[in-house]
Amino acid sequence: MRDERHRCERRKLVVAMQGRELAYVDPEAERGFLYRGYAALVGTRAMGWISRALAWRLDPILMRLSGGRLRFGLLLPTALLETRGARTGALRRNGVIYFHDGDRVVIVASKLGLPQHPAWFHNLRSNPLVRLGGRPFRAEVITNDAERSRLWDLADRVFPPYATYRVRAAAAGRVIPIVCLHPSSH
Numbered sequence: 001m002r003d004e005r006h007r008c009e010r011r012k013l014v015v016a017m018q019g020r021e022l023a024y025v026d027p028e029a030e031r032g033f034l035y036r037g038y039a040a041l042v043g044t045r046a047m048g049w050i051s052r053a054l055a056w057r058l059d060p061i062l063m064r065l066s067g068g069r070l071r072f073g074l075l076l077p078t079a080l081l082e083t084r085g086a087r088t089g090a091l092r093r094n095g096v097i098y099f100h101d102g103d104r105v106v107i108v109a110s111k112l113g114l115p116q117h118p119a120w121f122h123n124l125r126s127n128p129l130v131r132l133g134g135r136p137f138r139a140e141v142i143t144n145d146a147e148r149s150r151l152w153d154l155a156d157r158v159f160p161p162y163a164t165y166r167v168r169a170a171a172a173g174r175v176i177p178i179v180c181l182h183p184s185s186h
Helices: 002-018 033-042 045-066 119-126 145-158 162-171
Strands: 078-084 091-101 104-108 129-132 135-141 178-183
Touching: 078 119, 091 119, 091 145, 104 145, 119 135, 145 162, 145 178
Parallel strands: none
Antiparallel strands: 078 091, 078 129, 091 104, 104 178, 129 135, 135 178
């Protein structure tokens, strides 16, 4: 009996450490002054440098250890994306901004508008079964122009600096991918 109770407690701990419930992010919701100001600050080149140098490396660790409660994104809707390495199959973790579109979750492979796609994007193209916030999903890269345009409108409401990132990426000859995550049972 004691062993069974012990196993049950361990299972609860593992579930708690996998992350909090993935909060629903409505892209149509009104964003407050503080949120908009923080998003504008995060979208600057200086904060981009800090993100690349510090946040992108520490965020996955912070989010995993705190169950998603602590993160550099602070006010932004971020969650821990877990992919498998395209070549190695090793588990990779990255913090990403997300929002919902019906029952799908949308993430944007912006990487600040830099010339190359983020590594997590290459990984999910090779291995589309991923986890976001501890929940399983199947990734689909959106290629339909009308659907991309509709999703960009929503994405810009959640994180306005995406518009600047698109201009930067286009200047470098890159089209920023939009990825929809469909709930899965893997």
